[in-house]
Amino acid sequence: MASAPSSAPGTRRRMPTAIKILVAGGFGAGKTTLVGTVSETKPLRTEEVLTDRGIGVDHLDGVEAKRTTTVAMDFGRITFGDEFVLYLFGTPGQERFWFMWDEVALGALGAVVLADTRRLADCFPAIDYFERRGTPFIVAVNCFEGAQRYDVHDVRQALQIPGEIPVVLCDARSKESSKEVLITLVQHAMRQRAAR
C-alpha cells in the first residue's frame, strides 16, 4: 500500500508535494508543444513497454503470439518554491491506450483536452474518458498559425461540452497563452472539488 508521506529521518528536509496535470488530445494537437512551452526544462520522455493486454484494435485473427508495444509520454516540470512541484504529462491520444491512462489519471489534479479544429473529432475519446472518470477537465482549442479561427461556441456545440466546463482558445507555442490554459483548468478543478 501507499507509504505515508515520509519525512525522511534526521537531516533531510521534507519533500515537496507533487501534482500532475494531463494534457490530452489527438495526434499532432500540440500536447508536447504546450508541455514544453510552460515547463522549466525541455520535455522528457517516459516509455511504457506494454504486452498485448487490452490492445485489441489491431488484432489479427488467429495470431495468438504476445506482442509488445511501446507507448511514449512527453512530460515537463514546473517547481513552485519548495512546497509544490507540478508535472505535466502529454498523454497518448489513441483510444487503444486507455488502460494506460487509468494509472496516469489516478490522482491527477485535472486535464487539458487540446482540440485541433482540423480534426475536432480526435478529442472525443479524451473528453469521454475524463467525463466518465470524473477527472476535472477543460477544452483548449489550439489555434495554429493559419488555422481558421473558430468560435468557442461552435466548438462547444460540436463537442457537446456542458456549459460549466470551460472551452478556451489558445496558442500552445505561447507561454502566456499556455499559462492561461493551465490557470483556467486549476480554477475549474478548484470549483469542482469545492462543490463536492
Place this chain on the structure above:
Amino acid sequence: MSYPPQEPDQERWTDDGAGPLVRPYVMTGGRLQPVRGNFDLITLVEATGPVPAHVIGLGPEHLSILRLTQTMMSVAELTAHLDLPSGTVRVLLGDLLDKGHVTVQEPTPEIDMQDLRMYQAVIDGLRAL
C-alpha cells in the same frame, strides 16, 4: 564444419535497432512488481546518502538511480534519464527502498485533494511564471 565466411568485425549483432543488450526484465531478475512501495510516475525519490562504492545486491542500474537521486527526482524523470520502462524502474526502486537507500514521497491521494490552499498555490505559481 565452417560457418559462411564473414568478416567478424562486420558481424554486428548489437546496435540501436537490435534494442538494448540487456533486456529490462534481466535487470530486475525477472520480477514484475517491486518488493516495496507503489511508485506513481510523480512519486518523488531521494537518496538517503552518497552513492556507495560497492554494495552486494545492488546492480549498476541501482547505482545509477542513487546517483540521479542525490537531488530529488520523480519516478517519471528517472525513467526518462535511465531510458528504461517505468515498470523496471519501479522494481529497482522497490529494492532500494527496502534496503533504506532511498526515501520516497507518494503523491497526495485523490480523495485528499480537497485542500483548496494547494489549488491557490498552483494558480499563484503559474501566474508568477
